Amino acid sequence: MIWHAVRLGLRRGLTETKHAFREPQEIFFTLFWAGSFLVVIYFQRDATIAGVSLAALTLPSLVTLGIAFNGLMGMVGGLAVEREDGTLLRAKSVPHGMVGYVIAKVVLISLSSLTGSMLVLLPSLFMVSALDAVGVPGWLGLFGILMLGLLATLPWGAVIGSFASNPQTGAGFSMLGLAGLAAISGIFYPITSMPGWLQVVAQVFPPYWLGHGARAAVLPPGFAAAELTGAWRVEWCVLVLALWAAAGFLIAPGVLRRMARRESGSVMQARRERAMQRVG
Template structure:
């Protein structure tokens, strides 16, 4: 049984790598190019402003914060959209019919989402280097990698839950994009969180977006920059604690919902969703 599962996981890894290579040549890279241009514009507008209590430019703080946002965005939106699409096009139903197919499918999705997040984060880094110089020299790379992994673990299972509960890719996008936009606005990504009302700061600290952003800032900014954070500290213990709780709850909940969703998948349901997609496309 263990050997069978390992074989399915290995096939899933190969599939995820293959699909990732395919996306590198797809229109998705146009979106990454747009993201790079957009970040350059934002950073240029911010580079002459400084963060209160520090000598750092606002652009220097926004760049690592944006890395955190990208990690959380890919971890939540990526699995939700892909799972919803794969339910609609029959990919998940075919995986269900093959021994170990669901395990392989999930490993493939995790692989692709993680690599997509890495590419998106690299785009942010490259765009940041155009405007903010000298930032990478003091980066704590092991800490940055740990925050990257913890952020994905804290968000990917919740993206899978949303993708399992929605009936269409549009529904999955609506239930992930809108909350992400709201959380980004209040989580100190583009503007220091100390400028927010106290109750807004409290709400932001419940969710992973703020903590991933804080973690990436702590890995890339000098220690004195912590003066602009809540409590005047990078709060590493709290960062990994909150992200760990979200990951633990997500991985406890997601498998049950995914198994239930997979059991209910049928050819009739897939055909119904396909017809609904065709009707949306003809409107």
């Protein structure tokens, strides 16, 4: 029975992805974020830091920021909205429905995130000369980092979304937290320029390691001079992201089950009435 739920979840995820790619609002936001990132790369294309191309350092980090953003915010927003519109309640009423629901969300967010990443990477190939020498192993390594990044963020998005009282609260707190981590994670400028204690804080969370792993995958060895230790730490990158993923997938199922048990028709109706009051 559970494998039937898995198959239904995969099918539903693909269907939701097709619908999302036809939604004008979804298309606009995807193109808007991709265009914003490309503007940053364009203006950095001729800048260097210690002889290292700033655009080449920024590009992999921007792509992984998009992965972290979509992995976290996509799950937070999806759970919060679908608690209000009754989707979660309907999933709960079906045997293993929560399994299918979560799988569908993972498929939708993963495919959407990877599509957004490609929209940034492909045009950047014509603007960032340092990417000319990236071979098949490098691109496969980048893909692996992106997938590991999704695994490290998606379950935590589910945890945050389970506790959020409404979509605005969940999205607001998640956005603030992620923006703060992005600011100290060396995405827009080398982390070596920040105070030592901020460097330590940044290395605890996934955004820094996502950017570091992506840079290690596609940039020449000489670019490691701009990193904290002057070398690529791929093993540490994989370890930290894997620990965040493992902890998330251990914690998220229990949190989701408790959230689902609290869902009922009366609770959903009360939540919907509060939502209508906010709109009104």
